[in-house]
Amino acid sequence: MESVAPGMGYLCRWCKTGSETVANSCPHCGAPVDVKLVTTASGWEKLPAIADMTRLQIGQSRVQIEGDFVPVADFTLAPGDGAYFSHDSILWTDGNVALGAMSMKGGLKRLRGGLPLVLAQATGPGRIALSHDRPGEIVAVPVHAGTSVDVHEHHFLAATSNIAYEVEQTNVWFTTRNGDERETHYPVGRYIDQFSSADGHGLLLLHAGGNAFIRDLAPGQTVLIKPPSLLYKDPSVMMYLHLEHPAASSVWGSWSSSVANRYAWLRLSGPGRVCVQSQYEHFEDPGRALVNQSTYTSTQW
Numbered sequence: 001m002e003s004v005a006p007g008m009g010y011l012c013r014w015c016k017t018g019s020e021t022v023a024n025s026c027p028h029c030g031a032p033v034d035v036k037l038v039t040t041a042s043g044w045e046k047l048p049a050i051a052d053m054t055r056l057q058i059g060q061s062r063v064q065i066e067g068d069f070v071p072v073a074d075f076t077l078a079p080g081d082g083a084y085f086s087h088d089s090i091l092w093t094d095g096n097v098a099l100g101a102m103s104m105k106g107g108l109k110r111l112r113g114g115l116p117l118v119l120a121q122a123t124g125p126g127r128i129a130l131s132h133d134r135p136g137e138i139v140a141v142p143v144h145a146g147t148s149v150d151v152h153e154h155h156f157l158a159a160t161s162n163i164a165y166e167v168e169q170t171n172v173w174f175t176t177r178n179g180d181e182r183e184t185h186y187p188v189g190r191y192i193d194q195f196s197s198a199d200g201h202g203l204l205l206l207h208a209g210g211n212a213f214i215r216d217l218a219p220g221q222t223v224l225i226k227p228p229s230l231l232y233k234d235p236s237v238m239m240y241l242h243l244e245h246p247a248a249s250s251v252w253g254s255w256s257s258s259v260a261n262r263y264a265w266l267r268l269s270g271p272g273r274v275c276v277q278s279q280y281e282h283f284e285d286p287g288r289a290l291v292n293q294s295t296y297t298s299t300q301w
Helices: none
Strands: 054-058 061-066 072-077 082-086 090-093 099-103 108-112 115-117 119-123 124-131 137-143 147-152 158-160 162-167 174-178 181-185 191-195 202-208 212-217 222-224 229-235 237-244 249-253 252-256 263-267 272-277 289-293 296-300
Touching: 054 108, 072 082, 072 158, 119 202, 137 147, 137 191, 158 191, 191 222, 202 212, 202 229, 212 222, 212 237, 222 272, 237 289
Parallel strands: 237 296
Antiparallel strands: 054 061, 061 072, 072 124, 082 119, 082 158, 090 124, 099 119, 108 115, 137 202, 147 191, 147 229, 158 202, 162 191, 174 181, 174 289, 212 272, 222 263, 229 272, 237 263, 249 252
16 A cells, blocks of 8 residues: 555555555456555556456446446446447436437547447436457546546446546558559547546546556656557547668578568657557558658668
């Protein structure tokens, strides 16, 4: 247990949120209080998985994380309390929970699997359960007053209604040419979801594929990651395209140069937190001639 300000008996080493009382896990992010801090030699810390049946407190409401392989977020909403989520995440709901569509800023249309993505909101009293319908972990991120979190698109599960939601351009892209045809590619997606709280304390739930690892970058410190592995980051962390150009590769026993040997990475520059997931959808570079790109760095070897 770490020392905290008077009136707060426990400070979570993971979410940095203080609590007056605590039992087996942090009531804000679900991290076990007795888990050992495990840091790899490279500086990444494995986020402890939220144990089955762990309860998180959100004001007068709570959410219980159920299951290990494909976890479920089971909300018990107090009267007037609310949460919003993608409409296709609903697993089940009480009949008395008020459901409605949530308008998106600018009327932006989002797609998942080629189908329109609609944000829904639920208002208590009552219970509603949400699931991302694929293996992984639920990551709970408390959002404090005056702070924001940038989330890789399609990993958002739910947020309490006091958290604002906006969509921003990632500004990480490159354009290729195939004859007269040009195509623009977005290694980390065209958009990034930003969640923020103007005042008060809110809760953001994300779905991570595989396991989640977090790293706190110092000012000016950089790291290269596979673009789709990004789960979330602090807005203070800048991201850029990084292109790697191996000079040659072995093809059937001989060496030959080709634009197909280009690899796209995501360069992240601190200060701030970065969280990655170990299972992700792969981004395929078509290997065609490059004609334009966003701000980038490059390496050739």
